[in-house]
Amino acid sequence: MKHRSTPLIAALATLGMASPAWSQTENLDTFVVSATREARDPFEVPASVDKINQNTLEKAASFQVNLSETLTRVPGLVINNRNNFAQDLQISIRGFGARATSGVRGVRLFSDGIPATMPDGSGQISHFSLSSTESIEVLRGPFSSLYGNSSGGVILLTTENPRVGTELEVNQIFGTDSTRRSGIKLNKGNQEVGIVIDASTFRTDGYRDHSKARRDNFNSKMVWNLSSDTRLSWVVNYADIPLARDPAGLTAAQLASNRRQAGNNTVANNTNKTVEQSQTGLVLEHKFSPSTNVTFSPYYGDRKIRQVLASTAVIDLKNEYSGADLRFGHQTSLLERPLFLNAGLTVGELEQARLGFFGASTTPNRDEANTASQFDQYLQAEYFFTDKFSVLGGVRNSSIEIESNDQFLSNGNGSGSKKYDEVTGNLGFTYRLQPNINTYISYGEGFETPTLLETAYLSVAPPSPNFNSQLDAAKSEQLEVGVKAKFGATKVNAALYTVDTDNEIVVLAANGGATSFQNAGSTSREGAELALQHAFNTQWQANVALNYIRATYDTSVNSIQAGNSLPSIPKKPFLVNWSTSLQACMRQPQNCGMSTSCLPTMQTMPLPLPTRW
Numbered sequence: 250m251k252h253r254s255t256p257l258i259a260a261l262a263t264l265g266m267a268s269p270a271w272s273q274t275e276n277l278d279t280f281v282v283s284a285t286r287e288a289r290d291p292f293e294v295p296a297s298v299d300k301i302n303q304n305t306l307e308k309a310a311s312f313q314v315n316l317s318e319t320l321t322r323v324p325g326l327v328i329n330n331r332n333n334f335a336q337d338l339q340i341s342i343r344g345f346g347a348r349a350t351s352g353v354r355g356v357r358l359f360s361d362g363i364p365a366t367m368p369d370g371s372g373q374i375s376h377f378s379l380s381s382t383e384s385i386e387v388l389r390g391p392f393s394s395l396y397g398n399s400s401g402g403v404i405l406l407t408t409e410n411p412r413v414g415t416e417l418e419v420n421q422i423f424g425t426d427s428t429r430r431s432g433i434k435l436n437k438g439n440q441e442v443g444i445v446i447d448a449s450t451f452r453t454d455g456y457r458d459h460s461k462a463r464r465d466n467f468n469s470k471m472v473w474n475l476s477s478d479t480r481l482s483w484v485v486n487y488a489d490i491p492l493a494r495d496p497a498g499l500t501a502a503q504l505a506s507n508r509r510q511a512g513n514n515t516v517a518n519n520t521n522k523t524v525e526q527s528q529t530g531l532v533l534e535h536k537f538s539p540s541t542n543v544t545f546s547p548y549y550g551d552r553k554i555r556q557v558l559a560s561t562a563v564i565d566l567k568n569e570y571s572g573a574d575l576r577f578g579h580q581t582s583l584l585e586r587p588l589f590l591n592a593g594l595t596v597g598e599l600e601q602a603r604l605g606f607f608g609a610s611t612t613p614n615r616d617e618a619n620t621a622s623q624f625d626q627y628l629q630a631e632y633f634f635t636d637k638f639s640v641l642g643g644v645r646n647s648s649i650e651i652e653s654n655d656q657f658l659s660n661g662n663g664s665g666s667k668k669y670d671e672v673t674g675n676l677g678f679t680y681r682l683q684p685n686i687n688t689y690i691s692y693g694e695g696f697e698t699p700t701l702l703e704t705a706y707l708s709v710a711p712p713s714p715n716f717n718s719q720l721d722a723a724k725s726e727q728l729e730v731g732v733k734a735k736f737g738a739t740k741v742n743a744a745l746y747t748v749d750t751d752n753e754i755v756v757l758a759a760n761g762g763a764t765s766f767q768n769a770g771s772t773s774r775e776g777a778e779l780a781l782q783h784a785f786n787t788q789w790q791a792n793v794a795l796n797y798i799r800a801t802y803d804t805s806v807n808s809i810q811a812g813n814s815l816p817s818i819p820k821k822p823f824l825v826n827w828s829t830s831l832q833a834c835m836r837q838p839q840n841c842g843m844s845t846s847c848l849p850t851m852q853t854m855p856l857p858l859p860t861r862w
Contacts (some may be wrong), residue, residue, distance in 0.1 A: 263799040277570060278764020281295065283803065293687070294392075295641055296729075297778065298782065299387050300384055300385070305319065315318060319379075319385070325798075327342075332455075334493040335495035335556070336495065338374065339817070341401065342355075345459075345814065348754065354399065355401040355402075355697055357396045361406070364572065369599065383446035386403075387403070388404075389492065390744070391693025392643070394696075397647045397673075398669075398696065398722075399625070410470065411444050413440065416766070419433050420624040421432075427455050428451075428453040430750075433447075435653040437471075441487075444470065445469065445570070458516070459494045459516050462494065469485045469589040481534075482531065482532040486529070487526070489524070490522070491523055493523065495556075495557075496515055497512030497513070497515045497520060506637040521558060522556040523553075525553045527552070530546075530547065530548030542580075546575075547572070550569075562606070563608075566601060570597070577592050586632065587623065588633075591629040594624075595623065596621070596624050600699075603615065605714075613626065616656040617663075619654070621649070627644065628643060628645075629641070629642070635746065638680050638681075641691075642674070649668070649671075650666065653705070660713050665716025673694040674694055675691065677691030686732065688731070692726070695727065697725070699722070705717070708762065709760040709763045710760060712761050712762075712763035727748050739782070741781055747774065750773070752770070753769045753772045754766055771802055772815060774818075776796065779793075780793070781793040798818060801813065801815065
């Protein structure tokens with residue numbers, strides 16, 4: 250995939266007020282929770298996992314609007330930024346998610362513990378509050394499957410926790426094509442309670458004709474330290490995209506003549522998309538004892554989407570979603586060696602009202618009430634045979650049901666439903682060759698159900714909505730071997746992997762904006778990843794990410810021939826991303842030269858809340 254970024258000329262201004270530091274908690278900047286659900290050093294776990302911390306995000310000198318601005322340093326992750334705010338980023342991890350025609354598929358997304366991926370596997374990221382993000386974790390490989398349906402990879406975003414003291418930050422960023430972003434962030438807290446409020450607005454006229462867009466985001470996080478053993482967090486999130494014009498795609502000839510022009514019929518039919526989303530969730534953490542804890546995370550949200558296509562078709566979606574996750578953690582011993590256990594339940598429900606129109610007509614030609622639900626149970630254990638040798642394993646039982654109730658019957662009854670039940674497991678071993686070198690091998694099973702959108706058409710000739718009950722879930726097996734090493738100021742992570750998938754879900758046909766899907770037999774992927782990180786001194790740090798992937802069909806189905814490459818996965822065998830970050834300018838702006846990362850820092854300390862469970 251090719252990435253194109255609009256030239257950025259940014260000027261940032263920050264105003265800060267800070268209170269004296271009262272206390273300091275353990276620094277967990279480098280700890281991850283995605284692989285084990287416990288705060289762990291990624292060097293110790295048998296999985297490929299990367300964490301982008303707040304320090305790195307702040308020095309990216311970006312608009313903090315899209316994940317593609319900072320996550321290019323993660324190997325195995327490809328983010329195709331269309332620079333089109335009417336079309337979401339296309340995110341794929343080791344090929345999972347590459348088939349997505351809209352939104353995110355095959356990759357599980359979370360923001361502050363609230364799923365941004367619905368039970369059917371469809372995901373959205375436009376509401377992610379990047380300007381108040383504390384960290385982003387990216388988990389790849391076999392252990393992703395422990396998150397259930399459509400977990401070819403996992404992205405966990407966590408926003409800032411409040412700190413003791415008062416802090417106000419105002420920022421303004423400018424770019425080409427009348428691009429600008431304004432933001433304000435307030436932190437206020439004491440020993441018992443604190444809150445972070447972040448609001449921003451982003452506007453652009455767009456690089457291309459008919460690509461003007463606006464996005465407003467609001468995120469708040471309130472934390473109560475109820476006792477020394479209990480913490481309650483309340484997250485409220487709101488995103489509004491009142492305008493996102495869609496310039497659509499260009500032919501090769503159009504691109505050569507004028508790459509800024511809009512696609513066919515886009516201006517005449519005013520192709521555009523509007524989105525409004527609000528959600529809220531609680532995270533209650535309690536420690537019964539130093540070795541036993543429980544976490545309960547209920548959430549609720551709604552998302553409204555209206556999109557006008559070049560064909561004059563209008564899509565009107567209203568989604569309501571809710572759910573909860575209940576997890577127990579326990580630390581014990583077996584044969585006088587440490588044993589860590591995690592068990593949990595996950596429930597989720599999506600209710601979708603879907604209407605369809607043509608042109609300016611107010612009479613719908615499509616009316617459906619769709620639902621998707623999940624009920625999962627999982628268990629994970631980690632055991633240390635010796636100080637050098639450990640095993641991590643898990644099992645998950647998932648039940649997913651999707652249903653479409655057709656309420657527009659003049660073209661026939663297209664209702665239908667299907668239930669998918671699957672038990673998946675994973676297992677990994679870690680062996681420490683040297684104090685600074687770990688090796689590991691891991692295996693995992695995963696599955697991916699078709700989404701409500703992908704089951705909408707049994708055939709597109711003619712394009713009449715009819716639930717496609719013939720689609721089965723894709724099932725995959727992953728094997729990964731890797732090595733992690735630390736050599737002074739240098740960190741090296743290397744991994745080799747294979748992925749074998751049965752019933753891969755791919756496009757069958759497309760007509761007039763409608764797309765039908767099919768199962769395509771078996772496919773295989775094999776790849777290699779290498780991540781290098783080196784700190785030259787306290788001021789300079791460099792990162793290099795190297796990816797190789799080969800993805801092909803193993804069987805022939807309809808027009809698909811065995812040996813063909815899977816679509817939307819990079820055809821060039823190697824992808825290399827590199828970046829550098831400068832830390833000294835945070836306190837010595839005169840050393841920055843032309844860097845746009847020079848921001849004054851505000852020295853406040855985190856609330857003295859329990860951070861490691």
